[in-house]
Amino acid sequence: VLDAATADATDPLAHLRDRFVLPDDVTYLDGNSLGPLVSGVADAVHRAVHDEWGTGLIRSWNDAGWVDLPARVAARLAPLLGADPADVAVTDSTSANLFKVLGALTAGADTTARPVLLSEQGNFPTDLYVAAGVADLRGLALETVPRDALADRLAAGDVAVLTVTEVDYRSGHRHDVAALAEAAHAAGTRIVVDLAHSTGALAVDLPAWDVDAAVGCTYKYCNGGPGSPGYLWVHPRHDVRTPLQGWFGHEAPFDFSPEYAPAPAAARFLDGTPPVLSMTALEAALRLFEGVDTTSLDAKARALTERFVALVDERCDGLGVEVVSPRDPAARGAQVALRHDDAFAVMSALIARGVIGDHRPPDLLRFGFAPAVVRHADVEHAVDVLVDVLTSRAWDDPAHRRRPTVT
Amino acid sequence: VLDAATADATDPLAHLRDRFVLPDDVTYLDGNSLGPLVSGVADAVHRAVHDEWGTGLIRSWNDAGWVDLPARVAARLAPLLGADPADVAVTDSTSANLFKVLGALTAGADTTARPVLLSEQGNFPTDLYVAAGVADLRGLALETVPRDALADRLAAGDVAVLTVTEVDYRSGHRHDVAALAEAAHAAGTRIVVDLAHSTGALAVDLPAWDVDAAVGCTYKYCNGGPGSPGYLWVHPRHDVRTPLQGWFGHEAPFDFSPEYAPAPAAARFLDGTPPVLSMTALEAALRLFEGVDTTSLDAKARALTERFVALVDERCDGLGVEVVSPRDPAARGAQVALRHDDAFAVMSALIARGVIGDHRPPDLLRFGFAPAVVRHADVEHAVDVLVDVLTSRAWDDPAHRRRPTVT
Numbered sequence: 001v002l003d004a005a006t007a008d009a010t011d012p013l014a015h016l017r018d019r020f021v022l023p024d025d026v027t028y029l030d031g032n033s034l035g036p037l038v039s040g041v042a043d044a045v046h047r048a049v050h051d052e053w054g055t056g057l058i059r060s061w062n063d064a065g066w067v068d069l070p071a072r073v074a075a076r077l078a079p080l081l082g083a084d085p086a087d088v089a090v091t092d093s094t095s096a097n098l099f100k101v102l103g104a105l106t107a108g109a110d111t112t113a114r115p116v117l118l119s120e121q122g123n124f125p126t127d128l129y130v131a132a133g134v135a136d137l138r139g140l141a142l143e144t145v146p147r148d149a150l151a152d153r154l155a156a157g158d159v160a161v162l163t164v165t166e167v168d169y170r171s172g173h174r175h176d177v178a179a180l181a182e183a184a185h186a187a188g189t190r191i192v193v194d195l196a197h198s199t200g201a202l203a204v205d206l207p208a209w210d211v212d213a214a215v216g217c218t219y220k221y222c223n224g225g226p227g228s229p230g231y232l233w234v235h236p237r238h239d240v241r242t243p244l245q246g247w248f249g250h251e252a253p254f255d256f257s258p259e260y261a262p263a264p265a266a267a268r269f270l271d272g273t274p275p276v277l278s279m280t281a282l283e284a285a286l287r288l289f290e291g292v293d294t295t296s297l298d299a300k301a302r303a304l305t306e307r308f309v310a311l312v313d314e315r316c317d318g319l320g321v322e323v324v325s326p327r328d329p330a331a332r333g334a335q336v337a338l339r340h341d342d343a344f345a346v347m348s349a350l351i352a353r354g355v356i357g358d359h360r361p362p363d364l365l366r367f368g369f370a371p372a373v374v375r376h377a378d379v380e381h382a383v384d385v386l387v388d389v390l391t392s393r394a395w396d397d398p399a400h401r402r403r404p405t406v407t
Numbered sequence: 408v409l410d411a412a413t414a415d416a417t418d419p420l421a422h423l424r425d426r427f428v429l430p431d432d433v434t435y436l437d438g439n440s441l442g443p444l445v446s447g448v449a450d451a452v453h454r455a456v457h458d459e460w461g462t463g464l465i466r467s468w469n470d471a472g473w474v475d476l477p478a479r480v481a482a483r484l485a486p487l488l489g490a491d492p493a494d495v496a497v498t499d500s501t502s503a504n505l506f507k508v509l510g511a512l513t514a515g516a517d518t519t520a521r522p523v524l525l526s527e528q529g530n531f532p533t534d535l536y537v538a539a540g541v542a543d544l545r546g547l548a549l550e551t552v553p554r555d556a557l558a559d560r561l562a563a564g565d566v567a568v569l570t571v572t573e574v575d576y577r578s579g580h581r582h583d584v585a586a587l588a589e590a591a592h593a594a595g596t597r598i599v600v601d602l603a604h605s606t607g608a609l610a611v612d613l614p615a616w617d618v619d620a621a622v623g624c625t626y627k628y629c630n631g632g633p634g635s636p637g638y639l640w641v642h643p644r645h646d647v648r649t650p651l652q653g654w655f656g657h658e659a660p661f662d663f664s665p666e667y668a669p670a671p672a673a674a675r676f677l678d679g680t681p682p683v684l685s686m687t688a689l690e691a692a693l694r695l696f697e698g699v700d701t702t703s704l705d706a707k708a709r710a711l712t713e714r715f716v717a718l719v720d721e722r723c724d725g726l727g728v729e730v731v732s733p734r735d736p737a738a739r740g741a742q743v744a745l746r747h748d749d750a751f752a753v754m755s756a757l758i759a760r761g762v763i764g765d766h767r768p769p770d771l772l773r774f775g776f777a778p779a780v781v782r783h784a785d786v787e788h789a790v791d792v793l794v795d796v797l798t799s800r801a802w803d804d805p806a807h808r809r810r811p812t813v814t
Contacts, residue, residue: 021461030465037461045456045684046449053633054428054444057763058437062811066633093679095653096503103544121665126654126679129667133652137510137544144665219680226460226473226683245540246502247533254813256768258528258551260536272500272533273626276633277452278682356464361663404469406661 001310004376013300016372019288020223027378027385029357032197032335032368035223035285044284048277069279070248070270076286077231080222080294081195081214082205086265087233090282091274094196094217094230095126096244098163100269101213101232102134103243105161105190111139114160118153118189119144124169127194131163137243147173150180154187161190161212167197167333170360172305172325174202174333178209185210196220199231200289201334201371203298206233213238221334221370222289224282229275234266246271288372300371301334304379308336308367311383319390321346324364338365346389348400355385408717411783420707423779426695427630434785434792436764439604439742439775442630442692451691455684476686477655477677483693484629484638487701488602488621489612494640496673497689498681501603501624501637502533503651505570507676508620508639509541510650512568512597518546521567525560525596526551531576534601538570544650554580557587561594568597568619574604574740577767579712579732581609581740585616592617603627606638607696608741608778610705613640620645628741628777629696631689636682641673653678695779707778708741711786715743715774718790726797728753731771745772753796755807762792 008014021037022028028036052060061067070090078085091097106117117140119131128144135142140160145153154162162184167174177193184191190212198204200221206214214233218224234240241262247253248270251261262268306329312321324337340346340363347359357367367382368374389395415421428444429435435443459471468474477497485492498504513524524547526538535551542549547567552560554575561569569591574581584600591598597619605611607628613621621640625631641647648669654660655677658668669675713736719728723745731744747753747770754766764774774789775781796802 023462023464026464028464034460034465034468036464037456042453042456042461045452049444049449049452049632049688053441054449055430057430057433057435057443058441058765059758059763060633061441061813067812092499092503093653095655095679096499096651099651099653099678123665124654125657125660125663125665128665129652129654129657130678132667133648133650137650217680225456226467227680227686228682228684230679241540243540243544244503244506245536246500246506247531247536248502250532250536253532254768256532258530258532258535260532260539271506271537272502272637273624273634275635275682275685277635277684277688279634281456281684351466356466358465361661405474406468 001307004307004380007303007376011300013292013296013371016288017375020373025354027355027381028373029355029367029369029382031370031373032220033358034226035220035370036373038223038285038288040287041225041281041284045277045281048280066276069276069283070274073279073283073286076283080199080204080289081233082207083233084236087236088231089266089269090229090231090279091270092230094194094215095130097215097230097232097269098127098130098192098194099134100242100244101192101215101234102131102161102163103137104240105192105212105238106134106138106140107241109138109140109160114158115141116159117142118159118162120150120164121146122168122170123165124194124196127163127165151183154183154189157187159187159189161192163192163194165194165196169197170364170366171337172333172335174331177211181209181211197333197335201297201301203294211235218282222282223285225278225285228278228282232266232269234269236265242269244271248272248274297371301369302329304369304371304374304376305329305332305334305336307376307379308369308383311380312338315383315387316390319387321365321390334371335366335368339363340365342395344403345395345400349389349395350385353385353389355382408714411714411787414710414783418707420699420703420778423695424782427780432761434762434789435780436762436774436776436789438777438780439627440765441633442627442777443780445630445692445695447694448632448688448691452684452688455687473683476683476690477681480686480690480693483690487606487611487696488640489614490640491643493672494643495638496676497636497638497686498677499637501601501622502537504622504637504639504676505534505537505599505601506541507649507651508599508622508641509538509568509570510544511647512599512619512645513541513545513547514648516545516547516567521565522548523566524549525566525569527557527571528553529575529577530572531601531603534570534572558590561590561596564594566594566596568599570599570601572601572603576604577771577773578744579740579742581738584618588616588618604740604742608704608708610701618642625689629689630692632685632692635685635689639673639676641676643672649676651678655679655681704778708776709736711776711778711781711783712736712739712741712743714783714786715776715790718786719745722790722794723797726794728772728797741778742773742775746770747772749802751810752802752807756796756802756804757792760792760796762789
């Protein structure tokens, strides 16, 4: 393994780090939860507020191109998915988008032959809540099984749709989505994948994976800003309807026709008026990825997580932490989770020292290695601080036990 | 009728106008489509981008109170609805919110006894698209009848839910919602009202009206910014489930429980991660209404529209325009529509002269009189310019016939 300085000096993505606005005293390992501010975004939002809204007023729907924002942002996001922009819709939240694509793909399902909507135990909660809601609507039963049981469960042949998240939000376990899609299709099952912890960090190629639909989030590795819009992708072989039919998904919204007629391809999954300020921030943030290949992001994410795991193995033996993420880098996303009995307090102590990761209950320390943001030197520094916190028991202080709302 | 100068000098809401950032050369009569920028909003958004996101990063979910934004904004919006904040959720788009409340109120409907989802012909298109989608999901038939036939249609007793918009987006016709709710309930029908063209301009009292649910928009008279979040209100007598079950609507999102359990009251209708930048703009914009009674907004809207109608009657005779909006001010919202054979070109000529209203196909000029924004003097000026455009045939110029995407 190269030393960190050499790895950074030879990193083909090193220039991306300079595009972020990050406080000097922070080592940010939480880009998997909220990506940091990209330079240019603040100016774009300022312009949208002052000039476009404040001065242009209603005229900006045309003059500033607000009406084309969903298509423009989809065009910027599509390369990160290996996708045709026409098959991508940037809109709503990840939850709402999962609802829409699951609703679309279960319409007219034969609930006698295929009564099951399948997911994975431990999938991100909102995915399970959404799936439960769709199952209720469609007369399906939501069933969840452990990761290793998915293939067998599919083989029973009674599953209408499988929905999984590529990278587990806690462990960082990464599915082989192409293999899962093959198994699903062999069993006559459709598959919808959530790429919340993939897009902007890992190599994604939706058409090659041949899934039926995908959804994802843009406020993590895409750095769109807090609560920035979600997106969805639907395989062009599906000419399906969204249950949530709104005017921005109409083929001609400004004809004000009383009859709904879906827009072509994924644009039909737009619904309400797009959130212009949020979309503007996201559009500006996505410029970061111009000309960046997702395989290079993937390779750097792997190198960073390998370095972190190796350093933890080497330096944290006997300090009460254990690597929970898969040790096979091909089975791991851009994050690493460590288990510790007092994980919340340890993370609080790390954050107090400028190393920002996060905590997931009950006992996980979660570190994200956004490949556009994190340097190899940051990984070394984070482990230095982690070792210091663990050996000094700095975390064993009541100040680090106060629980806020969001953990 | 008072002269405009005296009316403005004695207007108890006159101070609100000074809170808006408006170009000097604009007379803005399109606050019913996009409310103008409120002072303080730009600074709040700047802070959210630079300080909260850029510097605070993930910590701002707690430290900057992002996690409480939906509740804080609901508390600011509730007085404009006469509502308890607990019954209000600020989230998603108006379209998505209508989908959720219609979905919630039609769950378990007896589709044999009550097979109809009823709406009004000419209701805003997205409301009809959403209703058609929900009807499909629930095995109901969407039926639309003219405004005057709603009461009779309800009396047939086979309508599960009625959904109408209080103020018609074209004509400005205003329903007596309380009377409609009474008729609906007498027929065993639930009623959902869209307040997109009401909230922030008219007197709204949802509990007194006794509707079952309401939805609305915050980028019009609430000045939340382009595409700002929608909202919904559900009568506290209804303990219903949303079809779109997401994690921010869970009773304890950060417990990451695999089982969905709805949050209390309307908060269960939240779903995805809230759009922080858009919510921040809206929160700042709603400060405008602190201490403002909706009956005073309603009274001023009425005075402004009455002045406009009177001046058009007096000065536009024989100039090719006709008042389409109801002449009874009690049956009219805060807007007035005029019909003209070349409405698009006339509006284009008005906008070129700084009087910004909008056009709705095929032949309507639409003028909005946001009571917090518009002065009586603005009404006089707008009619001056209208008379000038019509008498000079300034609109009859090819430059005013180029159609943009959004009209």
